[in-house]
Amino acid sequence: MTDRPNPTAPEDEAVDGPLTLRVGVLVLWIQAALVALLAVVELVQLIRNGTDQFEWAAWIIAGPLVAAVALFFAGRLLINRRLAGRGLAVTIQLCAVPVAFFMITGDNDAWVRVVGALIALSVVAAVALVVAPASRRALVA
Template sequence: MTDASVDQGPLTLRWGVLVLWIQAALVTVLAVVEIVQLIRNGADRFETAAWIIAGPLVAAAALFFAGRLLVNRKPAGRGLAVAIQLSAVPVVFFMITGDSDAWVKVLGAVIGVSVIACVALVVAPASRKAIGL
C-alpha cells in the first residue's frame, strides 16, 4: 500500500490532534519542572506535593489519549478533548485577569488561543464527518 492511498483525515482533525499533543507535551514539561523544584527546595510535605504534580500529569495523559482516540476516529476523543479544553478556561481567565506579572498574562493568552483553536478544529464540520458524527 502506498502512502498516497492512506487516508490521513481532514486537515482540521490533523491540526486539532497536533494542538492536543503539543499541549500534552507542555503540561508534562510543567509537571517535570515542578518536580525538580520540589526536590531542589526540599519539600517537607510530599503528600501535598504529589497531588499538585498528579493534576498536570493526569491532564497531560488525558490530552494525549484524546489525541490518540481522534487519530483512530473515535467519537469519544472529541468529547474528551473538548471537556479538557473547557476545563482550562477558568485557569486562563484568572491568569489573564489576576494580579500577576505580564508574562503570566501573555502565557494565559497563548493558552487561551490554543484552547479556542483546538476546540474549533476538533468540532469543525470536516473533523466531525471524519469521526463519523
C-alpha cells in the same frame, strides 16, 4: 460507527483524515507535551527546595500529569477516528478555561498574562478544530 474512510472524500483525506482533525490533534499533543513539561519543572523545583508535605507535592505533580496523559489519549482516539476523543478533548479544554481566565485577569506579571493568553488561544483553536464540520464528518462516518 465504522472505521471505513469516506468514499466521497479525496484520496489523501480518506487515509489521513481532514486537515482540521490532523491540526487539532497536533494542538492537543503540543498541549500534552507542555503540560508534562510543567509537571517535570514543578517536580524539579519541589525536589530542589525540599518539602515536608509530600502529600501536597504528589497532588501538585499528579494533576498536570493526568491532564497530559488525557490530552495525549484524546489525540490518539481522534487519530483512530473515535468519537469519544472529541468529547474528551473538549472536556479537557473546558477545564483549562478558568486557568487561562485567572492568569489573564489576575494581579500577575506581564509574562503570566501572555502565557494565559496563549493558553486561551490554544484552547479556542483546539476546540474549533476538533468540532469543525470536516472533523465531525470524519469522526461520525
